[in-house]
Amino acid sequence: MKISFKYISYFFLFILGLNMTLTSCTSDLEVTPKDDDEFLSETFFEDPASYKQVLAKLYAGLYVGGNDGDGAADIAGIGGDFSSYLRLLFVTQEFTTDEAIVAWGDDGLPALNFQTWSTNNQFLYGLYSRAFFHISIANEFLRQTTEEKLNSRGVDSNLKAEIAIYRAEARFLRAFSYYNLMDLFGNVPITTENDPVGFFYPEQKTRAEVFAFIESELKDLDNSLAASKTNEYGRVDKTAAKFLLTKIYLNAKVYVGTAKNDEAVTACNDVINSAYTFADVPYRYLFSADNNTNGAQNEFIFPVINDGNAIRATGGGMSFILHASIGGSMDAAAQGMNGGWSGIRVRKEFVQLFPDETATGDARGTFYTNGQTLDIANVGAFSNGYAVTKYTNVKSDGSAAQRNDIPDTDFPMFRLSDAYLMYAEATLRGASNGNIATALGYINKIRARANATSLSTSDLTLDFILAERARELFWECHRRTDLIRFDKFTGSSKIWQWKGGIQNGTSTPSYRNLMPIPGTTIQANPTLKQNPGYN
Known part of the structure; x- marks a missing residue:
């Protein structure tokens, strides 16, 4: 086990009724627990160990979709395997670019491959919801760890000092979620621990206002x-x-x-x-x-x-990236895995950024070409497009990881x-x-x-x-943001196969530099305004 808070328990009452939290745009909520495994937050924080467990939940949400790995999903309407933060970032930052394409036909994935997504794309809904879910947890943690709250529980000075660091980390992770929301969706609401608990419509802020909030938070965190x-x-x-x-x-x-x-x-x-x-x-x-x-x-x-023994995330995080990038004639065991899902490859234009296809002139060009074609004539065929062996669940000395179904990487x-x-x-x-x-x-x-x-x-x-x-x-969740900064994501200044839904690629409209705010979110909060170009 790499760090001490990797085992996640069932402890969040404020994840109950999550659909209300996210689609109704409340900042947090008050609910009655369903059973003894779920707790009212005030009661839960009476245990001194609870503070690090909440911090663990914030970190764990980056790679799992719920309290039980992929089960007990945090996000209503999208499965735990589909809704881990890392998987959703990968899908939006990579499949929309020249760095990756996926063979699967799950509702919403082809649209990301082709830059033809709409307001009802389930993966955009998932990422928008996941980010606000994290923000909600961070806000509740900050409410529950004020000086007044800690004093009322008799928290000693040593634990208070630790909690001060935890609070700073929670604020950073909240800023990280706001960064992703700003980057992907532009104008979004801002809620903090100072907002009320319960139903209300938080005000949608401009992208510049979100930027200013993130900047202010990050500067202040240098002190804590x-x-x-x-x-x-x-x-x-x-x-x-x-x-x-x-x-x-x-x-x-x-x-x-x-x-x-x-x-x-x-x-x-x-x-x-x-x-x-x-x-x-x-x-x-x-x-x-x-x-x-x-x-x-x-x-x-x-x-x-990631940890193969401690984290039960079969469809999220690195388990998704590794399983999905193995297929065709590839030997899954050579990648330290028990099989492949025949999904992710790279597009021709990305391969052509390297001096060769054999990692001779550049060790980073880790392409698997046996039985694979450079051109992608059929998106749904894993053999179309080169596979990649960048990530592996094998140790650097060639020895095996802890297990071969969930990676340690x-x-x-x-x-x-x-x-x-x-x-x-x-x-x-x-x-x-x-x-x-x-x-x-x-x-x-x-x-x-x-x-x-x-x-x-x-x-x-x-x-x-x-x-x-x-x-x-590549495949580290930067490419979409990079291409937009260089004015090469949409438009015709950079074309790659299947951009715009055509094999040889075509120009796409510039409004797609922003993702649409999910339609279900706007239905629940009529004060939100959709990004230009989307119905």
């Missing part, structure tokens, strides 16, 4: 999060907040209409000069079953942890190599405090690990950075 790399592995610290600040600043032109490249470099320098260090190990180590101990963890600023949500790339990009975009020579050094460090050729300053262009981000960070 654990110092860099002093927290338990898998829990966030000050560097994670700086990293997320860098991300919002780098995308500020998209979010608020004003570039913030100087701010991006400043925040990025804080990340780069933190206690995290570049993992000087083979690239494949970063995505192996022991990536929490093999040296890769040195650059993992915000990992989503951690997902690197934030890692230091991305900070190097963000620094280079912000510098190329004109940051006055950036340095091209420094940026070049960072890029060549990344490429040396991949056994790719080193570059000179003249090679550093924005187009190169976009391609290098794909090579280094």
Whole structure:
């Protein structure tokens, strides 16, 4: 077991009636428990151990869909296997781009493959709901851990000090959810612990207002999060907040209409000069079953942890990514898994970003080509499109993981190599405090690990950075956001197979740079306004 809070118990009364919480847009709710396994929050927090259990629920929701792995789903109307945070981020950030395509015909997936989604897409509903569910839990935790509440329960000073750190982490995870909502959906409501519990319509805020809220929270958290790399592995610290600040600043032109490249470099320098260090190990180590101990963890600023024995998530998190990317003539056992679901491959245009298809000129090009075609004539056939072996449930020394049905491999949500790339990009975009020579050094460090050729300053262009981000960070839930920032997600400036629903690809309308607010949410809260372009 990698960290001490990975076993999740049934303890949330405020997840009861969740459909009301999300689709009616209340911030939280008061309900009566169904049985002895569910508790009123005030009663639950009488146990000193409860505070870390709530924090565990916030972290656990990143990879499982409910309190019992994929069972007892948190989100009404979508199964636990479909509704884990990581799976939903992967579906929206990868299937909509040139980095991935899925063979399955589940309602809503083909539309994501083709950039033809509508307001009733179940995966968009799932992610919107998942993010607000996390926000709801964070808000309730913050309400239950005020100084007044803790004093009334007789909480001692040592536990109070721990709870202060927990509160900061809950605020970070809330900011992370607001970041995803802002990035995907634009104008969304903001609720905090200061809002009432019960039914009300929270006010929809502009994207710029959401940006300002996230920025303010992340800056303030520098005073309360654990110092860099002093927290338990898998829990966030000050560097994670700086990293997320860098991300919002780098995308500020998209979010608020004003570039913030100087701010991006400043925040990025804080990340780069933190206690995290570049993992000087083979690239494949970063995505192996022991990536929490093999040296890769040195650059993992915000990992989503997985554990085959402790986490019962057969359809969520890394279990989804690994199972779904195995099919055809692939040997599932070689990937440390008990079988494949014949789903995810990459598109031709992504493969062409690499010097070859054999990982010779660049170790990151881990394509499986045996029995696979480069062109995708039939989206529903796994053999159409190259498969990928980037993630594996085998340890870096070749030994087996704990089990072969649910992987141990951690997902690197934030890692230091991305900070190097963000620094280079912000510098190329004109940051006055950036340095091209420094940026070049960072890029060549990344490429040396991949056994790719080193570059000179003249090679550093924005187009190169976009391609290098794909090579280094593919299938890590960045691509959609990156393409939008480079104005290549919609429109005709970048075309890939099946974009727009046509095999050779076609232009798509720019309004699809934002996802639609789910129709069921607007039906429940008539004060919400839909994003332009969607009915």
